Amino acid sequence: MRTLIAPLHREVESQLRGLDRRRADIARRYIRRLALEPHLGYRLARGRLAEEQCRAVRFDHDDRPEEMFGPRHRSPRRGDEDPGEAGPRWRIVYWSAETPDRELRLIVVLAVGIAHPKPGQGSAFELAERLLNTMQKEKR
């Protein structure tokens, strides 16, 4: 089965342009890696994105996307740390599906953003859900 990454939607391109150069580069390398490892991200467990069987890749500025066996070390979050302040803060949220003949798998990146942003900012998951709605319901 061959995996294709759909051209990035202009909203996702805009999100990538909004990142600092290092994070944007890491995110783009993770997106490329999805073509080899489509199940790299974890399955989302709640809400509409879970119903659509979307996944998310965690990443941050010290990641090396080419390391196939995970980062060499990552400090675990302590109990007194806010989830928004510890561990990889960023997510690449994506949807994937296979053609009926199982020849092709298509991956659509829905958002690149912070998982738990400060109040008032949209999380990667909210951005992803909004784009998925748009793509499914509106003609371009």
Add this chain to the structure above:
Amino acid sequence: MSITLIRSREYARVMSELPSPVRSLTLAQIEDQREQLFAELERGGAIRVYSNDGEHFLGVLTRDQRLLDAAGIAQLIENGQVPPLDELLAMADRGELP
């Protein structure tokens, strides 16, 4: 090692790949029982869907992965959000995809 015992009738159902349970419901009944039905569909069930007056059979509601995927891809292409598959393949061959 773990061993799971499956009764012969259940085994036959699983091996046949037929959906189960299968129910016939109207659109309104589906909306009323949405949460429970979603769980049933996720476990491999299917619903034969009728119009609210029961006069028209509309089709089958399923979460069969092959159909979910096919419909999802087709919709994105029909909406113009993703190029047709042959075009995508050509773009991939030209190195134009991410």
